[in-house]
Amino acid sequence: MSRSAAPATSRVPAASRFPVWLCLLLLAAPAAAGERITPVSADALSAVLGEHKGHVVLVNFWATWCRPCLEEIPALMALADEFNEQGFDLIAVSLDNPNDRELLLDPFLDKWFPDFSTYVSLENDMDSIVSVVDPFWNEILPTSYVLARDGSVARRIQGGSSAEAFAAEIRPLLARKSH
Amino acid sequence: MKTERRFVQRIAIACVALACALSTIEGTAIAAAAQRVSEEGRRALSPEIAVGSDGAVNAIWLDKGLTADRPSPKPRKPGEHSHRSATDLYFSRSTDGGNSWSRPVRVNREPGSVWGFAVSKPRVAVGPTGTIHIFYPANDRSPDTGLDVVSAVYTQSVDGGRNFSASIIVNRPATVDRSDLLGEGLTMTNSFGTMGVAPGGVIITAWQNVTEMEDTSDGADAVVAISTDDGRSFDAERVALPGNDVCPCCQLTLAFGDDTAYMGYRKIYADGRDSTVARSTDGGRTFSGDGRLDLARWDIDGCPLKPTELGIDGDRVYAATFNGGADPAGLYFTRSTDGGRTFGDGRQVHAAAPYSDAPALTVDAAGTIRLVWHAKVDGPRRLFTAVSIDAGDTLSAPVELATPAGASAYPATDVATDGSVYVAWQQENEEVFVMALPAAARTAGE
Numbered sequence: 213m214s215r216s217a218a219p220a221t222s223r224v225p226a227a228s229r230f231p232v233w234l235c236l237l238l239l240a241a242p243a244a245a246g247e248r249i250t251p252v253s254a255d256a257l258s259a260v261l262g263e264h265k266g267h268v269v270l271v272n273f274w275a276t277w278c279r280p281c282l283e284e285i286p287a288l289m290a291l292a293d294e295f296n297e298q299g300f301d302l303i304a305v306s307l308d309n310p311n312d313r314e315l316l317l318d319p320f321l322d323k324w325f326p327d328f329s330t331y332v333s334l335e336n337d338m339d340s341i342v343s344v345v346d347p348f349w350n351e352i353l354p355t356s357y358v359l360a361r362d363g364s365v366a367r368r369i370q371g372g373s374s375a376e377a378f379a380a381e382i383r384p385l386l387a388r389k390s391h
Numbered sequence: 392m393k394t395e396r397r398f399v400q401r402i403a404i405a406c407v408a409l410a411c412a413l414s415t416i417e418g419t420a421i422a423a424a425a426q427r428v429s430e431e432g433r434r435a436l437s438p439e440i441a442v443g444s445d446g447a448v449n450a451i452w453l454d455k456g457l458t459a460d461r462p463s464p465k466p467r468k469p470g471e472h473s474h475r476s477a478t479d480l481y482f483s484r485s486t487d488g489g490n491s492w493s494r495p496v497r498v499n500r501e502p503g504s505v506w507g508f509a510v511s512k513p514r515v516a517v518g519p520t521g522t523i524h525i526f527y528p529a530n531d532r533s534p535d536t537g538l539d540v541v542s543a544v545y546t547q548s549v550d551g552g553r554n555f556s557a558s559i560i561v562n563r564p565a566t567v568d569r570s571d572l573l574g575e576g577l578t579m580t581n582s583f584g585t586m587g588v589a590p591g592g593v594i595i596t597a598w599q600n601v602t603e604m605e606d607t608s609d610g611a612d613a614v615v616a617i618s619t620d621d622g623r624s625f626d627a628e629r630v631a632l633p634g635n636d637v638c639p640c641c642q643l644t645l646a647f648g649d650d651t652a653y654m655g656y657r658k659i660y661a662d663g664r665d666s667t668v669a670r671s672t673d674g675g676r677t678f679s680g681d682g683r684l685d686l687a688r689w690d691i692d693g694c695p696l697k698p699t700e701l702g703i704d705g706d707r708v709y710a711a712t713f714n715g716g717a718d719p720a721g722l723y724f725t726r727s728t729d730g731g732r733t734f735g736d737g738r739q740v741h742a743a744a745p746y747s748d749a750p751a752l753t754v755d756a757a758g759t760i761r762l763v764w765h766a767k768v769d770g771p772r773r774l775f776t777a778v779s780i781d782a783g784d785t786l787s788a789p790v791e792l793a794t795p796a797g798a799s800a801y802p803a804t805d806v807a808t809d810g811s812v813y814v815a816w817q818q819e820n821e822e823v824f825v826m827a828l829p830a831a832a833r834t835a836g837e
Contacts, residue, residue, distance in 0.1 A: 277573075277694075278640075278693070278694045279572070279607035279694075280607070280692050280693045280694065281693075281694075283607065336434065336455075336821070337798075339772070339798075339800075347767065348745040348746040348767055349746070350713065350715060350720060350721075350746055350748060351696060351748060352691070352693055352694065352695055352696065352697075352715060353693060353694045353696070354693055354694075370691065370693055370715065371691040371692045371693035372692035372693060373692075
């Protein structure tokens, strides 16, 4: 089963772009597909982020073995609720081993965060997937990136953070209208 | 597919050879050609390397199975290593200066028994009698609680790595369930450890135990177990650094002077999780001191995953680590001239790189310091080196090593008695390579 999707710079002919885009959404958008955990490659994540342009996005990289990551998940979920209607999207990406999905990630989310939707990286190296957002990531977790409406990284936040601290970064970007 | 891969590999090797030839002209590091030591078609990562007094080079690495099984791995079955990471540990050896390598052998007897995380790497060392010592974290079950744990495991080879002994669990059995800290399926960890062999042959194993952690912002204890009979037995574990202030996700390191053992760790202070050096003058039984590195404080509520690499030359203690509290963040080098009690002269190693990390540090018999690390300059991670021939007063400019194209990362080094430094690393995430760097004093341009 291939989960790779056409990247943003795909050379797929224009006529066939729509089906690829549709497949991408179905495969790689947890909320849209009703999936809570969705495997994602680096290429697919790049495409997903492209689809969110026009919104303010917080990309959060986390792992079940990173306790500070877990402690900020409630704050992230609260942010998604608070700002969703203003054009804010939360994209969480687990860096857990995809082998562990059934035995670790599924029961973990069932128990602790049943309403939390996340991607899980298919890359065998953490750097490969985070580099989609930050080519110079310093391999620290948790790491979150606040993306402006044009898709550019407005802020990198490392270490556990609070809802207030995240909101302080998000609000000014939401206030800026898209062009 | 295989043919295409071989072709790419040959091109890469040819490029390396060409780069090596050119490097002598350009004044960059002169290195023997990189050799792949892991088997083709297998996923190999997180290498470590140790050179014996006989000059033989010993490499170990984690093995995550067949490359063909990626990226759609088979989910594990219930009861099959139910937590986190089930990998194998492989070993290979070169007796001709790294030009050829023995067929890799699996070190762990039970397949999948190694708790294989790159940030809690297995360690290898060679004792004065030639015994090869290996220390690694293993998936285990506590005989007391019956629950899944990670144990600290030792094994050895006395025949040059052809066979490895039955493993010895050096930690005390877990008696409590700390899944409240560790999450699903894991109730105790004895991990993020290290091992070293003191000049007299005493083996010190050290690891982190989370029994006493109060909450997730707390630290672990550093625990040691010692062997004075070349690894045939270990004494009971003892807490070397009590107080729950060892950052629990940064691997410990050990280095040795003539009479002193040094442990590098990241300590949780009120104002930062900072690299620190502790000292032992009783053969590793107790550690004391608080040699906090003179680098910017790094106040982070997160998992730095950054060890503190050490090198020793008499009373001089050299340290290298990633510092996220500095501006700019990156790899920093510092030194102590009073046996690790205080540090000074901290400086950034690779200012031109937006990201530099993963240092490996050696000091040869002549006192030459060599650093190898990975950095991103304008593409994927590549390996760089710098040397100091003046006891750390100055470091040479970073020089990129001639590794195959693509990402080269997570170097591990050891120095031979002739001053050659062997570098093992993870290439393109899937393969382990080794190259030899000649003694720095003979290397042009450094």
